[in-house]
Amino acid sequence: MKRFACPVCDAEVHFDSLTCLNCGTGLAYAPGAADLRPLGGARGPCANRGGIGCNWEAGDLDHGALCDACALTETIPDLSVPGNQHRWARIEEAKRRLLYSLKRLGLPLVARSGNRLTFRLLADETLADGSVRHVLTGHDDGVVTLNIAEADDATREAMRVEMGEPYRTLLGHFRHEVGHFYYDMLVQAAGRRPEFGALFGDPDQDYQEALRRHYAQGPAPGWPESHVSAYATSHPWEDFAETFAHWLHMTDGLETAVRYGLGQGIDPYGPVTIERLVEAWVPLSIAMNAMNRAMGQADFYPFVIAPRIVGKLDFVHGLMARRLSAAA
Secondary structure: OOOEEOOOOOOEEOOOOOEOOOOOOEEEEEOOOOEEEEOOOOOOEOOOHHHHOOOEEOOOHHHOOOOOOHHHEEEOOOOOOOOHHHHHHHHHHHHHHHHHHHHHHOOOOEOOOOOEOEEEEEOOEEOOOOOEEOOOOEEEOOEEEEEHHHHOHHHHHHHHHHOOOOOOOHHHHHHHHHHHHHHHHHHHOOOOHHHHHHHHOOOOOOHHHHHHHHHHHOOOOOHHHOOOOOHHHOOHHHHHHHHHHHHHHHHHHHHHHHHOOOOOOOOOOOOOOHHHHHHHHHHHHHHHHHHHHHOOOOOOOOOOOOHHHHHHHHHHHHHHHHHHHHHO
């Protein structure tokens, strides 16, 4: 992500800043310009500014008073439940960071089929008999469902440990789930299945049976040589979504690092090969892991990018490079 400066006094502000702490100017993020503007422009603030701290400008007229990011949320949590407003705010903050990347890449939010990327933020439900109906985070025809319990750090960390995952974040969930949406759009609908199959495997294998087998048996030995995560081994669709999410981790991470004078000065959104991206990303992630350990924290990026994984990342990189070239 880029760095931001106050449009009035030029002091450093941040992507999610509501106010410049130096001069007191109210700020609103304009996604079209990818920059912060003084609050009070022609579009006005998002209607969720006061409730959940959304600092974006109101979007198109079709969205009413909501910004482009908040308007994608089809279902919000029940705000009568204590804590849900805070959970909603944290989820929307992560979603705005996702939208920054999608807009940066010029990725459409509506598929040719007419399916629009939308979000449902739901909670587990206790039924009359005392049983619990669990909400599963996932994607279906453009609709991303997220269990709002993921916004609770303690709950999310407990789930991460229980499932043996090295990394679990709200932004990571969003990047993974939209990977399914863009598989449908950029691979399936674009006729790229043969190339996909050669790298990721047969996407027509039974999905539910593949997941059942994965949770019963776990990943095969040696999986880190070919998959970026254990979950990626469960099915080619999940492998693509995990790889897509990691490509976003790398590009957004590298852009942020370069803007702060770190990394190797490359533009991850420019005409650069995947090998060059990995060459810049690996030493940066190693250094960040060392910094986290020095502070007593878990690794910043607990993954290894083996050569076969680079090939899969290159497939995603090619899909994105076509988008960037078309938008240039």
